[in-house]
Amino acid sequence: MARVVVDVMLKPEILDPQGQAVQRALPRLGFDGIAIAEVRQGKRFELEVDGPVDDAALTRIQELADTFLANTVIEDFTVKVEPS
Amino acid sequence: MTARVGVITFPGTLDDRDTQRAVGLAGAEAVPLWHRDKDLKQVDAVVLPGGFSYGDYLRAGAISRFSPVMETVIEQAKAGLPVLGICNGFQVLTETHLLPGAMLRNNHLHFICRDQRLRVENANTAWTTEFSAGQEISVPLKNIDGRYTADERTLDELEAEGRVVFRYLDGNPNGSLRDIAGITNAAGNVVGLMPHPEHAVEPLIGTGRTDGLGFFTSILKKLVGA
Structure with missing residues (x-):
């Protein structure tokens, strides 16, 4: 088993009222x-x-993040393999 | 012969029955369509109604985009099939990229439910010919993810091509850029908006106005020349 972490963040120019409320x-x-x-x-x-x-697996995960986990109109993402 | 207008039900859709009723009141035949069914039953147009399809998990509309019925809708919309997305339906249309931009959480973070005045900016789309450009209408608005966003270039392009179909009046309810309430694709067959025309089709209900009926009579007129 290996863990791959996908982090998705709103692009810097997009207003994030939830983050503001937390702050x-x-x-x-x-x-x-x-x-x-x-x-x-x-x-x-x-x-x-x-x-x-x-x-090959990472390429597929990249694709999955790009088309599904993130909406690249408003979000950026990173893919990292976690050391086991 | 009348027009057949398909109304899609996803798990979590709320307004499919109201939409079917609105289609019927306009004089067209409403055809229920199911999200797992690729077959559009030879309808002449499709409405994606409001609600919380797939619980809005991940992002509103993100999972519906990959449902079997949407495969066919995307393919046929590109070939000219008239498609109207209302509220969650609009969110699905931006997630599929049939319409540009994206929907985000309202800037004030609250669910909003009120009668909303709109200005019709484009009365030439498949769904708006029964209105006139500049006309002001009032229909209910109810959502939490209603903030329309796109990059500046896309917004300029939409404005230049007359593809902003509706704009909010009396104050921006959710932080949508340039007060945009609804847009269309370049061909004018795909329209999406956040407010709910299907809830304003009978004088006894809601505002007492029937401003929403125009969407459904527009498409009927386009399809059968009635």
Whole structure:
């Protein structure tokens, strides 16, 4: 088993009101000691792959992220293989 | 002979029955279509109704895009089949890339449900010929993922080609760029909008206005020349 992680984030130019709401709540919750200027919220997918994660498998996962897990009109994504 | 207008039901669709009823009130025959069925039953046009197909999991419309029925819809829409996407249907149309841009969470993060005034910007699409350009209509709006977004180049292109079909009036309800409530593809056969014309087709219900009926009489007129 190997784990491949796909992280999906809104593109930097896209407004993220959910991230903003989290950021604005920080002082109210007592987390005001550190200056957190901005919060952006994304999605993380963990794909458990049976068998080797070779180039062919990674290409397919890249394709899957590009067409399905992320909407590249509004989101960027990264694909990482986690060390087992 | 009348026109046959297909109405697709995905798991989680809510407004399929209202849409079928609106199609019938306009004088066309509503044909229920099922998401797992590739066969469009030889309909002359298709409506993708509102709701929360597949629970809006991943992104609104993201999973519906890969349903068997959509394979045929995408293929035939590219060949000219008239398609109307309402609310979740609009989200599905942007996810399939039949329409440009994407829908995001409302900028104020709240679900919104109200009567919404709109200006008809383009009365030449398959679904809007019964309106006139500049006409103001009022239909219900109800969603949480209604913020229309596209890059500046796409927005400029939409404006230049007259492909913004509806714009919000009386304040932008969700942060949609350039107050866009609905758009069309270059050919004018595919239209998507967030507000719900199918909920404004009978004087006894809602606003008491029947502004939504025009969508369905437009398509009927186009199909049978009635």
